[in-house]
Amino acid sequence: MSRRGEVSARDAAGRWWLLSVYDDGWCATPVAVPTPAETRRRVRSLISWLALVIGLFAAAVAAGFVLPGADWLPWVLLAASLGTLVAGVGRAVRRRARERTPDFPSSAGHAAAVPDADRVARDAVRSVSVTRDGHEDVVMVVLQRKGRSVGYRSPDRTLGRLFAAWPPA
8 A cells, every 4th residue: 555645625614634645545634834924934034045145155256356365255255155055955955854744654554653643544435526616626525434524625636636546426
């Protein structure tokens, strides 16, 4: 068994979930959607890192023209610019690695390892209905053999592709 894919979707209550779909079922894990304030903070951080790198690079070029006697200074500023660029990229890679979902062999393994994951086994599903709501959202409604129906809505068309092989309505 293996993971078929992941897609973010929201339920009827407006909460966002990360659906990890496997051959034996799927797990829904709650995800924190960035607020506009968090997005602005990230954009400001990116712009400040880029401004620092470009500023150090421009200072290295200017020092080469303005201070021709100090031929070591442009190289130091260029090294500082490249060091800042590497530090910024490293920071972004570490943040992405923390946010990434680890690979699990099955939905049962995923549900056992992640405390807030809700698992739905494939054999517990009676039917899956995937429709489009307008030109933006894909809507999926899952009828379970025992229990309630579950619905998700996502702007990502991957939702429909991941559940295309499941029992139709």
